[in-house]
Amino acid sequence: MPEFPTTRSEALARLAAFAPRMGRAYAARRNADLGPGRHEAVSRLSPAIRHRLLTEAEVVGTALAAHGPEAAGKFVEEVFWRSYWKGWLELRPSVWAAYRAGLARQVQALATRGGLRKAHAAACRGETGIACFDAWARELAATGYLHNHARMWFASIWIFTLRLPWELGADLFLRQLRDGDPASNTLSWRWVGGLQTPGKHYLARAENIARWTEGRFDPRGELEEQAAPLPPEPLPAPGRLPPREEPPPGPAALLLHEEDLGVESLDVGPARIVAAGGFVLPEARSPLLVSPAVARHLAAALSDGLARAEARFGAPAGQVLPDAVPDWAKEAGVRTVLTPEAPAGWTAEALARIEAALAERGLRLVRLRRAWDEACWPLATRGFFAFRGHIPELARRLAA
Secondary structure (H helix, E strand, O other): OOOOOOOHHHHHHHHHHHHHHOOHHHHHHOOOOOOOOOOOOOOOOHHHHHOOOOOHHHHHHHHHHHHHHHHOHHHHHHHHHHHHHHHHHHOOHHHHHHHHHHHHHHHHHHHHOHHHHHHHHHHHHOOOOOHHHHHHHHHHHHHOOOOHHHHHHHHHHHHHHOOOOHHHHHHHHHHHOOOOOHHHHHHHHHHHHOOOOOOOOOOOOHHHHHHHOOOOOOOOOOOOOOOOOOOOOOOOOOOOOOOOOOOOOEEEEEEEEOOEOOHHHOOOOOEEEEEEEEOOOHHHHOOOOOOHHHHHHHHHHHHHHHHHHHHHHOOOEEEOOHHHHHHHHHHHOOOEEEEEOOOOOHHHHHHHHHHHHHHHOOOEEEEEOOHHHHHHHHHOOOOHHHHHOOHHHHHHHHOO
16 A cells, blocks of 8 residues: 555555544544654655545544544644645635745845855755754655644744744745645744744753654754744635535536546536546646655646546546646537536645636636535634534534
């Protein structure tokens, strides 16, 4: 079984294999980072869930069926964190725009400030002299993955010990993580820095690292453990989701993308799919170089999604460049293109451009919002603990 599935069949196999450990064993051992090749305490399903080779409903349903709501509670909660982050950013898209603008400024600073450029390069290569951080940097580059606890430690050391701009750290993760996600990544880095929950930040502590790496690392005396949070920024008030769009009857083309390759459970309503296409945009993650392994992972996942779309709808399927979507739709003889809704991020930006280009040709783009997102996203108006109170009912109602 591959370490990180790129097909639905591989992801289903990993889901079944990990199901017995989604209960109390997960809750007890989920924080332990034992190093590359030894992440058995966590599912390593995040890349599959990220691209919806598996849906959140399927994963939560599997955990509940295997262990019940009490024993599976911690695992289920972790799945809902991703939905919470997506909803939070979807209600406040200006935070994504601000991150991108801040990153552009920091990338420009790399070109003009030699000291920053040198420190950034050393951190990215894992050459800071802090053994744990350097090991995580090398693991990230080699595997496209880090344990969630290590991601928190890494971000904290980047911000508070190395004193590097948080936007450049978030960018490094997006360039190298197979499960890199606009919402989870951006908002988690903001949370570590103290921007997401003003006045509260996360400091990596040597004692905690030694404990949960089981002695692999003990960075006593190497970390800044007394730093203040980053200077506060005002948080925008949450907006409202636009109304859910309904697919019209008649022939339509289906446009897939990396945010949602869950073809089997996608509700196309009364539409009749006569063509399927798809695109991924690894280069849109960053103005800097994105890992070729990320691009290969996305290409493999898209290829699998298109094959499953062809099997489900009996329609020809293939990759299509975003700029070519209007011509592709015209050639398919449709006036409507259906696409899974993409939350705030680079794919949503691409879909907005596609929508405008289609409209110029008299064609329509319809975004398909899943019941899971329709239920979860509007509840992300405050902090996670307010959202968490809804999880038992959401899980009961939405789990597959």
